[in-house]
Amino acid sequence: MNSLESSISYFESAFREQISIIEATAPQRLYEPVAYSLKIGGKRLRPALMLHTASLFTKSVGQILPAAMAIEIFHNFTLLHDDIMDKSDMRRGVPTVHRKYSENTAILSGDAMSILAFKYLGKINNSHLQEVFSLFSITALEVCEGQQLDMDFETRDQVTIDEYIEMIRLKTAVLIACSLKMGALLAGAGSEQADLLYDYGIYVGLAFQLQDDWLDVFGDPEIFGKKQGVDICANKKTFLLLKAFEACDADLLQELNHWIQKTDFDPKEKVAAVIAIYEKTGVSQAAHDLMKSYHDKALAALGKLDIPAAEKKTLIAFADEAMVRAK
Amino acid sequence: MNSLESSISYFESAFREQISIIEATAPQRLYEPVAYSLKIGGKRLRPALMLHTASLFTKSVGQILPAAMAIEIFHNFTLLHDDIMDKSDMRRGVPTVHRKYSENTAILSGDAMSILAFKYLGKINNSHLQEVFSLFSITALEVCEGQQLDMDFETRDQVTIDEYIEMIRLKTAVLIACSLKMGALLAGAGSEQADLLYDYGIYVGLAFQLQDDWLDVFGDPEIFGKKQGVDICANKKTFLLLKAFEACDADLLQELNHWIQKTDFDPKEKVAAVIAIYEKTGVSQAAHDLMKSYHDKALAALGKLDIPAAEKKTLIAFADEAMVRAK
Numbered sequence: 200m201n202s203l204e205s206s207i208s209y210f211e212s213a214f215r216e217q218i219s220i221i222e223a224t225a226p227q228r229l230y231e232p233v234a235y236s237l238k239i240g241g242k243r244l245r246p247a248l249m250l251h252t253a254s255l256f257t258k259s260v261g262q263i264l265p266a267a268m269a270i271e272i273f274h275n276f277t278l279l280h281d282d283i284m285d286k287s288d289m290r291r292g293v294p295t296v297h298r299k300y301s302e303n304t305a306i307l308s309g310d311a312m313s314i315l316a317f318k319y320l321g322k323i324n325n326s327h328l329q330e331v332f333s334l335f336s337i338t339a340l341e342v343c344e345g346q347q348l349d350m351d352f353e354t355r356d357q358v359t360i361d362e363y364i365e366m367i368r369l370k371t372a373v374l375i376a377c378s379l380k381m382g383a384l385l386a387g388a389g390s391e392q393a394d395l396l397y398d399y400g401i402y403v404g405l406a407f408q409l410q411d412d413w414l415d416v417f418g419d420p421e422i423f424g425k426k427q428g429v430d431i432c433a434n435k436k437t438f439l440l441l442k443a444f445e446a447c448d449a450d451l452l453q454e455l456n457h458w459i460q461k462t463d464f465d466p467k468e469k470v471a472a473v474i475a476i477y478e479k480t481g482v483s484q485a486a487h488d489l490m491k492s493y494h495d496k497a498l499a500a501l502g503k504l505d506i507p508a509a510e511k512k513t514l515i516a517f518a519d520e521a522m523v524r525a526k
Numbered sequence: 527m528n529s530l531e532s533s534i535s536y537f538e539s540a541f542r543e544q545i546s547i548i549e550a551t552a553p554q555r556l557y558e559p560v561a562y563s564l565k566i567g568g569k570r571l572r573p574a575l576m577l578h579t580a581s582l583f584t585k586s587v588g589q590i591l592p593a594a595m596a597i598e599i600f601h602n603f604t605l606l607h608d609d610i611m612d613k614s615d616m617r618r619g620v621p622t623v624h625r626k627y628s629e630n631t632a633i634l635s636g637d638a639m640s641i642l643a644f645k646y647l648g649k650i651n652n653s654h655l656q657e658v659f660s661l662f663s664i665t666a667l668e669v670c671e672g673q674q675l676d677m678d679f680e681t682r683d684q685v686t687i688d689e690y691i692e693m694i695r696l697k698t699a700v701l702i703a704c705s706l707k708m709g710a711l712l713a714g715a716g717s718e719q720a721d722l723l724y725d726y727g728i729y730v731g732l733a734f735q736l737q738d739d740w741l742d743v744f745g746d747p748e749i750f751g752k753k754q755g756v757d758i759c760a761n762k763k764t765f766l767l768l769k770a771f772e773a774c775d776a777d778l779l780q781e782l783n784h785w786i787q788k789t790d791f792d793p794k795e796k797v798a799a800v801i802a803i804y805e806k807t808g809v810s811q812a813a814h815d816l817m818k819s820y821h822d823k824a825l826a827a828l829g830k831l832d833i834p835a836a837e838k839k840t841l842i843a844f845a846d847e848a849m850v851r852a853k
Contacts, residue, residue: 229674280637284630303611303677306633310607311670313637317644318663321656328656329648336645343638347556350630 203513206247206254213264214246214271221315232296232308233315236279237272239291245378246271251513252382252396255506263385265322266331270378272319273335276312277342279305284350292424313339327384334384338377345370358436360445364405372404395500399514402497406490407521412437413486414525416474422525428470434459438489439482443473446480490522530840533574533581540591541573541598548642559623559635560642563606564599566618572705573598578840579709579723582833590712592649593658597705599646600662603639604669606632611677619751640666654711661711665704672697685763687772691732699731722827726841729824733817734848739764740813741852743801749852755797761786765816766809767800773807817849 214237222234246267253260281287282295283305289295297305320335321328348366352358379400383393414423415430416439430437447455455476458469477483497518501511541564549561573594580587608614609622610632616622624632647662648655675693679685706727710720741750742757743766757764774782782803785796804810824845828838 226671226674226678228678229671280633284633306607306611307670307674307677309637310640311667313640314663314666314670318660318667321659321663324656329651332648332659333645336641336648339641340638340645343634343641344553344556347553347634350634351553351555 203244203247203251203517206251207243209260210243210246210250210264210267210271214243214268217268228300228304229308229311232300232304233312235299236275236296236308236312239275239293241275241278241291243271245274245375248375248400248517249378249382252379253386255510256383256386256388256392260386262325263323263382265319266381266385267378269316269320269335270374270381272312273316273339273342274374276309276316277346279309279312281346283309284346323385325385327387330390331381331384334377334380338373341369341373345373352436358441360438360441363436363438363441367405367408368401371408372401375404375407376400392505395504398500399497399504399518402493402500403518403521406493406497406518409438409486409490409493410522410524412439413483416470416477417483418525424526428466428473431470431473432466438486439477440473442482442485443477443480446482446485447476451476451479487522494518494522530571530574530578530844533578534570536587537570537573537577537591537594537598541570541595544595555627555631556635556638559627559631560639562626563602563623563635563639566602566620568602568605568618570598572601572702575702575727575844576705576709579706580713582837583710583713583715583719587713589652590650590709592646593708593712594705596643596647596662597701597708599639600643600666600669601701603636603643604673606636606639608673610636611673650712652712654714657717658708658711661704661707665700668696668700672700679763685768687765687768690763690765690768694732694735695728698735699728702731702734703727719832722831725827726824726831726845729820729827730845730848733820733824733845736765736813736817736820737849737851739766740810740817743804744810745852751853755793755800758797758800759793765813766804769809769812770800770804770807773809773812774803778803778806814849821845821849 218234218237221230221237224230249263249267249270250260253263278290279296282290283297283302287295288298293299295305296308300308316339317335320332323331325331345366345368348362349370352363352366376397377400379396380393383396384390388396412430415425415437416428418427420427429435430440434440443455444452455473458464458472458476461469498515501514501518504511545561545564548557548564551557576590576594576597577587580590605617606623609617610624610629614622615625620626622632623635627635643666644662647659650658652658672693672695675689676697679690679693703724704727706723707720710723711717715723739757742752742764743755745754747754756762757767761767770782771779782800785791785799785803788796825842828841828845831838
């Protein structure tokens, strides 16, 4: 598999078959919402990264497909339950599960998805299963911890940039890193190689999330697929906002606090005003500098990987893409 | 371990240590509710059954403690999320997690508990881990399926007794059966012995749940620890109600339907009226006959077990207790 796209298609066709099986399982009111959630789609980045990584060390990638499905099912479970907690009505252009069905359905179907992920992982017949199983359960807990910190930050007055980075490491980066490491371990790459890929995944994951924050403000809503400034309107403590607080002079700080505290505002006006502050404080550049430093660390980890340079192309391209992507 | 009580104490002291570790884990807002939920307690029947069963086949029961904890954590996770879905305010005399903290906390802490159960299971170093892992994840899914059927039945007009039994098999019996089977497998008992214990667990679990239904109506609320007739007031389609519908003549049917359809009623009056119908239709005896048949099947499975008769005493006593217990 030379490109991530080919891993994505390979995964998608096998996964669609499994979704059909899940959809046809009784009781229908439990499994149909599971299938609905899995069909909504998404980029399938995590399973594709796992399969691609495995392909660097083995020719029999098909064997680890159930583990790739486990990661994708788990990821979609977290989105489903996060949508309940965040009261989000739409995801990828369609109603979220708790909107389309009910909140109880969303809770229970999500529970089933989390368990289903472990069930798929258990299908693997591999001498490294115990190690992978332990990695997966620790990572899954970390994702919950990240979501908890994200919710905690909403009600806290002060959040440092370090705390924010730790939150996105847990909420986003560890599952990407886990996908890569699992692919390596299951392909028999050994723990040293697997750990390098984990490090690569953490740094790419952090850059990926920072770019997500950046796109909310500076992206093209048509391409990004989300309205501009959603985070700004919600006072979400992203890197940009936290950095702006750090970099503001007294006047700008007063203006920023004015917009943060205002409960009755015209969204367009607030977004424009906060963007103006972001521009004056140079937080866009600061975000790019930080992304660049993560990008470099990701590539440094990749550099140490004991495979021919030509085979690193796809992962280098993915790291590049993480910080320039427009969607 | 000769009695279930000694297995319970053995488990409880080891488990309390783990709960303290969980309670001290950050982020506190995620793990404190987990510890709260685990400390509420309960009978610890499932882990005790697992440890006792293991003790029938091995002397080194301590090794499987993490699996016993996995079962207990998973069981408490299902209670926690069921309490959200059922909007229950109290459990075992204290506020439920979603009442004490918040619904979001209850969702996310429950998610963490479900994953934590798998993490504990993964701590086991045992040649049968893959088989046990597969059994546990299939069982965990079945418990979700049982909860879904339970919710489905609330809004359905017609539920057969067979459907009801299948629901309680999934919601209650399989996790008890799984505990016993896991204990046997992890102790190296072999699959034939393990399957007999699974069958025993299913039948005892069914009898256990039928007795639960019976105690709601005919138990001593002081001893049972729950108000009398909660199921009756909620029109819960228990064995007793479904059997009463089957056994009613036209007049009684009209009276039963009257009470079912009445939205504005005095609880005491409704409970007394429905109990009178239950007495006229002999559903209490029918429940005991069915429990007795499950009890006999449980003992038949136990009879085939290839261990000395004297060592079966505790499990025989547990089967007896399941159908006569008052709390």
